[in-house]
Amino acid sequence: MDTHKTRKTRFATLRRGLMIPAPALALIAGTLFSRVGDSLASLGMVLDAADHGIRWGVTEVFLAELIPTVLAAPLVGALVDRISARSVCLSALTVQALSFGAAAAVDAFHLRVALIALSGLAGVASVTAGFKMLPVVAGSEHTGRANSLLTAGLSTAGLIGPPLAGFLHSARGTAFLLGADAVSFLLLAGCTALAVPRRTDVSVGRRPAAKLSDGYHALREAPVVGMLLPTLAAAMLATSIEGVAGVFYLRNVADGNETLFGFFLATWALGSIPGALLAGRAGWSARHTALILGGVLGISVALLSAGLLPVAAVIFPLFLLGGFGNGVCNVGLRNAVHSQVPAEVHGSAWACYQALSRICIGLGFVLGTPNALVSSRGQVIVSGAVPLAFSLWALLGLGRRGQSFLGESPAGIGKAPG
Template identity: 75%
Template sequence: MDTQRTRRAPFAALRRGAAMPVAAQVLIAGTIFSRLGDTLASLGLVLHAADGNIRFGVTEVLLAELIPTVLAAPLIGSVVDRFSARAVCLWALLVQSLSLSAATAAGGFHAKVALIALSALAGVASVAAGFKMLPVVAGEQHTGRANSLLTAGLSVAGLVGPPLAGFLNSLWGTAALLAADAVSFLVLAGCTTLAVPRSVDVAIGRRPATKLADGYRALRDAPVVGTLMPALAAAMLATSIESVAGVYYLRGVADGNDTVFGLFLATWALGSIPGALLAGRAGWSDRHTALILGGVSGIGLGLLLAGLVPVAAVMFPLFLMGGFGNGACNVGLRNAVHAHVPAEVHGSAWACFQALSRSCIGLGYLLGTPNSLISSRGQVIISGAIPLVAIVWAAVATLRRGESTVTEPSA
């Protein structure tokens, strides 16, 4: 079936001057809007727990978003690969919207968190299905650029979301933020319906029989991805350690000035935007190994030097560098999985990567928690050293396996 022809018709008039299919742009825009809604809801519940002095309330919110993903991702990923990715995505988004709507009306805090956990479970499916659909609507030649724009847009959502959530929470309360997230899932569902017509479903690889380990096996066996997975895990672990320990260390560097502390955090997100955009430029989007190794190196160096040089003015360029590396690394990873993992297991692979990433994040939160053995500054220094050690190991492993650090052919 000529799926390119079936996709062209609804957007033919709009695509004449576009470098990328409008269908892909619609899907990307909806995904970014939905991520902004997620940020509002998550931070809204955190603020609700803090304002109400709910014991372990913040931890409960974070665990509700982590644990379901880690436990259920392999099963959910296999569902995405076994059925139509479009249908799975739309049903998952409906469950997410209904969960957030119910959380808006729920009276108790723990009930709200339970519904957030249900939404997180459905979110594994919608994210994995979205990852699977993006190359179909963008086309092979535009997939790298699509991943670049999506990653940059998600960074913008991460930059705008927290201050917007704080402002809206002070005006209307947590219920309004949860309702906004519910609406954002409906918006993404509408964008998905427009971008991926029913006729395109047959082009999205489906596997009638799948095993729970298929996603992990696909990541392990894929060129580039399997070799560099330890370095990616180290980067996720490092940024999670810093996100906790850095609260104490960076506020000390800023002399307790919360505005300066907030600017530190915003600088990292700001740096990730050009990193993601440059990684999608022609000639770079297929340099998966270079983007991942270079990105992880930028993260490690930024965190290490930030810990070694506790000067506020120095933090800004270092966090820009770390954020730049983060954006480039994320694009390199998405492109590598799209290029080297078979399409019929894209859903399982991306769902399993979500599980791996959330595991690293959870462990990082624990390691970054203040203790009597290592100061917060020491924890930040260690967080920067971890990716750099992993990079050395990955570089040696890559050279041994004969993989190019410059470019790899698309699968």
């Protein structure tokens, strides 16, 4: 037996499995630069509000990023499904660049927030169009891997952005950070133009008669996504509750050590990178139920245990587990929507999911705010218990249907009704 030849064949097979087309890589790279820019601008505005003692300033910034998505997502998604996603994306990115460029040029806090809200409105369109274009430029056989790399890259941007923003805010100020975000949108527009040239058929799945309700209907009808939407909502609510309550709880665990607190936050993002990469492997990328439900279980156990065990040495590995589950879940969700929702409503479905996620996030911010009824530690415990209960209920539902949690295979995956 020629073992050398066998090894070469296996290596070639592995290399083909890891590679995705250059246009998809360009689109992913541009998205990552843009996400780092978003982190710079968002944290810069938060720090600006804190430095100037602006009452409700931080809340105002967060609402400016949330509300446009909730209000505009169904309309924008239908627009992306009706016309060329390329045209929508490039136009939206131009508006975002101009908005942040204008925000960098003015010095009034509330005017800057209004311009960020305008950019957020355009951002619904650019993100939705990007989701719709990815399978076109990656090809159906590489879409799962592309989603994996994109999710891992976004987690990497989450690691790089905050510390870089803190350093640049001290050295150059908020206007510089806002201008950097404007440049990042222009860079993403350039990558999009290169990745999706005019000759590329981006009208795939175009649906001139798209309705605002098509996205919600498609999500409900998708076999896996529809079944697990309540569990996903519980997970998003939980992580948002912990995102606020955890600031107070984790700082107590760290005994006021800000460096240790920063490492807590970075650990979650660090864990999500291998989770996203492993979820993109050929043997797993199509197992949507296992990825989504397994990911939520990882998040739940991590948050619940972190609340029950207020010890720094224990919380670090738990946050690695939670981040790992977060990355796995995100890839599973993107793959499920791409493969189970008809292409003609990809834009509407993803826009509507964004709206649902922002509603859960906003509610989580409110519920995670410190109050006299539940301590910050209690809120973290609740943030783990709620999605755990939903996950176990979903597992029971699978058992009643005679379905296996790990038994899903590509051959068994169907398409949602059009």
